[in-house]
Amino acid sequence: MREDPPSKVLSYIRELYAPEDALLQRINAVLKTINMQIQVGPEEGRFLQLLIRMAGVKKIIEIGTLAGYSTIWMARGLPEDGTIITLEAEPKHAALAREHFAACEVGERITLKEGKAADSLRELDGTGPYDMIFIDADKIGYTHYLDWAEKNIRKGGLIVGDNTFLFGSAYEDAPLDGVSLEAWQVMRRFNERLADRSNYLSVMIPTKEGMGVAIRASDAQKTL
Numbered sequence: 053m054r055e056d057p058p059s060k061v062l063s064y065i066r067e068l069y070a071p072e073d074a075l076l077q078r079i080n081a082v083l084k085t086i087n088m089q090i091q092v093g094p095e096e097g098r099f100l101q102l103l104i105r106m107a108g109v110k111k112i113i114e115i116g117t118l119a120g121y122s123t124i125w126m127a128r129g130l131p132e133d134g135t136i137i138t139l140e141a142e143p144k145h146a147a148l149a150r151e152h153f154a155a156c157e158v159g160e161r162i163t164l165k166e167g168k169a170a171d172s173l174r175e176l177d178g179t180g181p182y183d184m185i186f187i188d189a190d191k192i193g194y195t196h197y198l199d200w201a202e203k204n205i206r207k208g209g210l211i212v213g214d215n216t217f218l219f220g221s222a223y224e225d226a227p228l229d230g231v232s233l234e235a236w237q238v239m240r241r242f243n244e245r246l247a248d249r250s251n252y253l254s255v256m257i258p259t260k261e262g263m264g265v266a267i268r269a270s271d272a273q274k275t276l
């Protein structure tokens with residue numbers, strides 16, 4: 053949970069580079085009232101926008117909508133004809149997100165699919181290729197979502213995974229309290245796969261929660 057006040061350096065970055073408009077502020081306030089402050093930070097939202105522009109992204113899949121905070125950052129980074137499909141299993145979160153998308157000036161770019169991500173992805177299989185996937189839902193699903201991404205994201209497309217530190221557990225020999233062994237095994241495997249230079253040009257950004265960023269290598273990039 054992101055309850056601690058931001059550090060001085062983070063506040064400085066946020067004020068300079070990632071100011072939030074009224075809608076994003078409203079979403080933060082709503083998440084505070086329901087004690088679910090697990091959205092990305094504004095600087096991460098801005099970073100996702102930058103990635104979208106750098107890679108010429110037009111079609112995005114997001115796994116894990118919550119109240120739509122990261123979705124709106126990404127939708128705003130898209131070109132006019134860009135689209136984002138966001139997947140959410142929890143009806144209460146989906147309902148909140150829908151309200152926020154209705155209030156968003158680029159809401160027409162966003163489609164919310166309610167239901168378990170694995171089911172939605174099965175339906176979406178073959179509807180790509182997509183340019184980007186942002187994985188930010190149940191941690192035990194991460195390798196499954198990566199399997200889907202490998203099939204459905206174009207060469208040179210972006211794969212981004214949030215929480216790749218797994219709340220401080222990923223780089224420990226065993227999961228810390230509150231993290232299951234299965235989640236630990238899955239996230240370790242996810243990170244090892246993303247770090248495989250024969251498949252990806254990739255790195256992990258040391259955000260508070262860790263963010264894995266990869267582009268699917270084309271054959272020409274495999275020597276990098």
Ligand code: SAH
Binds near residue numbers: 117122123142168
């Ligand atoms: N990306 C959001 C935060 C997502 S939090 C942001 O940064 O603003 C993770 C969300 O994933 C929660 O809303 C949770 O309900 C949802 N979730 C968990 N397991 C899921 C699953 N199997 N399928 C779809 N959504 C899931």
Ligand code: DHB
Binds near residue numbers: 092189214215261
């Ligand atoms: C949790 C989930 C997230 O995606 C996140 O960024 C932070 C916390 C959680 O489940 O606690």
Ligand code: MG
Binds near residue numbers: 091092215
């Ligand atoms: Mg997250």
